[in-house]
Amino acid sequence: xxxxxxxxxxxxxxxxxxxxxxxxGEIAPEDISWQVDGDIDLFGNAAPxxxxxxxxxxxxxxxxxxxxxxxxxxxERFALLYKLLWRLTHxxxxxxxVASDPLxxxxxxxxxxVGRDTHKMxxxxxxxxVEDDAGERHVAWFExxxxxxxxxxxxxxxxxxxxxxxxxxxxxxxxxxxxxxxxGPPVSRDQAPREDNVEDWWRAYxxxxxxxxxxxxxxxxxxxxKKYWHNLPxxxxxxxxxxSARQRTARMIEAExxxxxxxxxxQPDSAPGHEAGTLEALKTEAAACQRCPLWKxxxxxxxxxxxxxAAVVFVGExxxxxxxxxxxxxxxxxxxxxxxxxxxxxxxxxxxxxxNAVKHFKYEPRGKHRIHKTPNNAEIDHCRWWVERExxxxxxxxxxxxxxxxxxxxxxxSLTISRERGRLTTLSGGRAGLITVHPSFLLxxxxxxxxxxxxxxxxxDLGLVATHLPAIRKAA
Numbered sequence: 001x002x003x004x005x006x007x008x009x010x011x012x013x014x015x016x017x018x019x020x021x022x023x024x025g026e027i028a029p030e031d032i033s034w035q036v037d038g039d040i041d042l043f044g045n046a047a048p049x050x051x052x053x054x055x056x057x058x059x060x061x062x063x064x065x066x067x068x069x070x071x072x073x074x075x076e077r078f079a080l081l082y083k084l085l086w087r088l089t090h091x092x093x094x095x096x097x098v099a100s101d102p103l104x105x106x107x108x109x110x111x112x113x114v115g116r117d118t119h120k121m122x123x124x125x126x127x128x129x130v131e132d133d134a135g136e137r138h139v140a141w142f143e144x145x146x147x148x149x150x151x152x153x154x155x156x157x158x159x160x161x162x163x164x165x166x167x168x169x170x171x172x173x174x175x176x177x178x179x180x181x182x183x184g185p186p187v188s189r190d191q192a193p194r195e196d197n198v199e200d201w202w203r204a205y206x207x208x209x210x211x212x213x214x215x216x217x218x219x220x221x222x223x224x225x226k227k228y229w230h231n232l233p234x235x236x237x238x239x240x241x242x243x244s245a246r247q248r249t250a251r252m253i254e255a256e257x258x259x260x261x262x263x264x265x266x267q268p269d270s271a272p273g274h275e276a277g278t279l280e281a282l283k284t285e286a287a288a289c290q291r292c293p294l295w296k297x298x299x300x301x302x303x304x305x306x307x308x309x310a311a312v313v314f315v316g317e318x319x320x321x322x323x324x325x326x327x328x329x330x331x332x333x334x335x336x337x338x339x340x341x342x343x344x345x346x347x348x349x350x351x352x353x354x355x356n357a358v359k360h361f362k363y364e365p366r367g368k369h370r371i372h373k374t375p376n377n378a379e380i381d382h383c384r385w386w387v388e389r390e391x392x393x394x395x396x397x398x399x400x401x402x403x404x405x406x407x408x409x410x411x412x413x414s415l416t417i418s419r420e421r422g423r424l425t426t427l428s429g430g431r432a433g434l435i436t437v438h439p440s441f442l443l444x445x446x447x448x449x450x451x452x453x454x455x456x457x458x459x460x461d462l463g464l465v466a467t468h469l470p471a472i473r474k475a476a
Contacts, residue, residue, distance in 0.1 A: 001031055001032070001033060002022075002027065002031060002032045002033065003032075003033040003035060004018060004032060004033070004034050004035060004078075005035035005036075006018070006034070006035070006036060006078065009036060009147045009171075010070055010071050010147040010148075010149070010150055010151065011070070012063075012066055012067045012070050015066065015070060015078060015081070016066075019081075019082055019085055020055070020056055022082065023056050023085065023086070023089055024054055024056060028086065029079065029082050029083045029086050032079070032082065034076075034078040034079045034082070036075055036077070036078060056089060057089075058085065058088055058089065059088060059093060059094075059096055061096045062084070062085065062088060062096065065096070065107060065108075065111055066081050066085075067151075068110075068111040068114045068115065068151075069081055069107055069110045069111055069114065070147075071114045071146045071147045071148045071151050072110045072111075072113060072114050072146050072147075073145065073146045073147065074110060077110065080103065080106065080107060080110075081107070083103060084103055084104070084107060087103075113145070113146065114146050114148060114151070117144055117145045117146045117148055118148050118151060118152055120144075120225075120228065121142055121144055121148060121152050122152060122155050122156075123224075124142070124224070124228040124231060124232060125140045125142050125156075125167060125231075126140055126231055126232055126233060127139065127140045127160075127165060128140065128192075128193040128194070128195060128196040128198075128199075129196045129197075129198055130193050130196070134164070134177075135164075136163075136164065137164045137165065137166065138160075138163055138164070138165040138166075139165070139166045139167075139168065139192060139193055140165070140166070140167050140168070140192070140231075141167075141168050141169070141189060141192035141231060142167060142168075142169050142231065143169060143170060144169055144171065147171060149167070149169060149171060149172050149174050149183070150174075150183070153174055153181055156174070156176065157176055157181055158322065158325065158326075159325060160176065161176075161178075161325070161326045161327075161328075162178070162326060162327050162328075163176075163178070164176060164177055164178050168187040168191060168192045169186070169187065170186050170187070170188070170189075171186055172184060172185060172186055172187075173185065173186070173187050195233065199233040202233055202234065203233055203234055203237055206234040206237060207237055207241070210237075210241050212241070212244070212245035212246070212248035212249045212252070213245075213249045213252060215241070215242055215245040217242055220238075220242075277393075278308070278393065279304075279308050279390065279393055279394070282303075282386070282389055282390065282393065283303040286301045286303050286359055286386050287300070287301045287303075288301075289301055289359065289360075289386070291382040291383065291385070292360075292378065292379045292382040292383065294358065294360035294361075294362050294375070294379055295360050297361075297363070298319075298324055298360035298361045298362075299324045299325055299327075299361070300324070300327050301327075301359045301360060302319035302323050302324060302327055302328065302329055302356065302359055302360070302361070303329075303355070303359060303386075304329060304353055304354060304355025304356070304390055305328060305329060305353070305354060305355075306350075306351075306352055306353030306354055306355075307350075307351060307352075307353060308393065308394060309394065309395075310351065310352050310353035310394055310396055311351070311352075311396055311397045311398065311469050311471055311472055312352045312353070312396050312397065312398045312399070312400060312465060312469055312472055313352070313353045313354075313355065313390070313391060313394060313396040313398075313399050313400070314338075314352060314353070314354045314355070314400045314402060315355055315356065315357055315387060315399060315400065315401050315402060315406040315409065315410060316329065316330065316334075316354070316355070316356045316357065316402045316403065316405075316406055316438060317356060317357055317358065317374070317375070317402070317403050317404075317405040317406060317438055317440070318356050318357065318358035318359075318360070318361060318362060318372075318375055318405065319356055319358075319359070319360070319361045320332045320334065320361065320372060320440075321361065321363070321370050321372070323335070323361065324360075324361035324363075324370075329354050329355060329356055330354050333440075333443060334438065334439040334440035334442075334443060335439070337439040337442055337443065337455075338354075338402075338439040341439065341455065341458050341459050341462055342462060344459045344462075345459050345462035345463045345465070345466050346463070346466045346473050347462060347465060347466050347472050347473065348472055348473065351471070351472045352472055353390075353394055353396065355387060355390055356387075356406075357375070357380055357383060357384070357387055357405050357406045357408070357409035357410075358375045358379055358380060358383045358405065358409075359383055359386055360383075362374070362375050362379065374405065375405055377408065377414075380405060380408050380409050383409070384409050387409055387410075388429075391431070396431070397432065397469060398424075398431075398432045398433065398434065398465060398468060398469055399427055399431055399432070399433045399434075400433070400434045400435075400436065400462075400465060401427075401433060401434070401435045401436075402436060402437065402438040402439065403417065403437060403438030403440070403441065404417055404438075405438075406438070407420065407435050410427045410428065410433060410435075411427055411428050412428050415435065417435060417436070417437055420435045421435050421436045421437060421461060422434075422435075422436060422457070422460070422461045422464070423464075424464065424468065432468075434461065434464060434465060434468075436458060436461035436462070437454070437457075437458060437461075439458065441454070442454050442455050442458060
């Protein structure tokens with residue numbers, strides 16, 4: 001009998017490393033005793049498991065199922081997963097497709113339970129603002145049903161990348177300092193702040209946006225169970241709002257209709273009234289920009305970033321979903337591809353300035369997703385004022401327009417990128433420029449070979465920049 005005490009309650013990687021040895025050593029499930037109590041004595045007094053001498057092949061559906069189930073609080077989860085893995089690798093490779101199998105059925109239910117708990121945590125965490133030695137920090141308390149703290153960490157890092165925060169739970173704590181994530185020991189409820197001075201504003205907002213015509217107490221309790229209410233500052237308002245919903249709905253029906261808000265003919269309230277003398281001051285002005293309707297649904301203005309005396313400015317299209325949330329340009333998938341191409345072209349990103357032709361995220365809501373929409377010419381022209389001011393302050397030697405929107409902004413006319421790309425040219429205002437594709441174009445190329453070819457062309461275009469401006473070359 002082998003006895004295994006895993007170090008972590010929720011580590012798929014640790015489980016994977018252990019079971020590789022068992023599977024390749026042909027150790028049957030009934031010969032293993034799994035300990036999940038966090039005992040740091042990894043193997044107890046029993047014989048260690050055989051070391052894996054080869055990788056094992058598993059169906060594609062097993063790893064994601066295991067990653068979810070490992071977060072479940074059921075003490076048998078590791079034993080159940082190993083039984084499943086044993087059967088998958090011993091003649092039942094299609095077992096995951098048999099939904100009626102008792103083992104598969106039980107694991108699927110566990111996976112759903114972890115999924116529901118994950119959803120609740122991402123929906124019902126409420127931060128309170130506190131001050132510590134480093135300044136402002138946002139702290140939240142939550143009591144998850146399962147071991148999901150690491151499981152949900154990427155969601156909170158992506159959503160709240162720009163602030164310092166901590167999430168405290170009875171199972172452990174998670175801390176984000178603006179650049180790195182760390183985990184700490186369990187925390188008691190009395191160590192979390194009960195309220196802050198922002199909650200009155202939040203309750204006022206919740207009360208003003210509560211739609212009595214759509215109030216459905218049964219559905220509301222199903223989606224927002226009462227056990228989470230003690231963490232929600234808006235919870236004390238809910239009984240009175242529900243009680244008055246019928247009367248408020250009747251008043252809404254009797255009231256005169258209001259004219260719909262028309263944004264089709266949007267005109268800017270006013271042109272910016274200041275001529276900022278620094279990029280930082282310009283960024284502050286841009287944060288309040290209402291020159292086109294795109295500011296309304298966007299989370300924030302996403303301004304450019306980089307050295308104020310950069311020799312080259314890269315102009316993209318507009319912030320994407322992740323940039324809109326983070327408040328920084330080129331941090332999403334296209335930005336990561338851009339970074340890789342820059343590095344391969346020998347360009348040091350720290351020495352260049354990156355910005356976008358349009359500063360607000362334009363999108364179309366579709367279900368739970370925000371689908372990117374290309375800015376129209378009017379929106380590009382409204383935002384051109386900001387890009388030109390950035391360039392006036394930086395005075396770069398070269399401007400690189402990434403994609404059609406950037407080319408439209410930099411030249412004032414629509415261009416065919418395939419015809420203009422890859423050669424040095426003169427942009428409007430007499431500045432030296434280069435036009436190439438936007439890195440998001442590379443992500444949309446469906447064929448892998450074609451994508452690889454387009455990527456090499458993109459790197460070659462960037463190589464022209466490095467050749468033209470040796471000062472931005474990356475140190476060897």
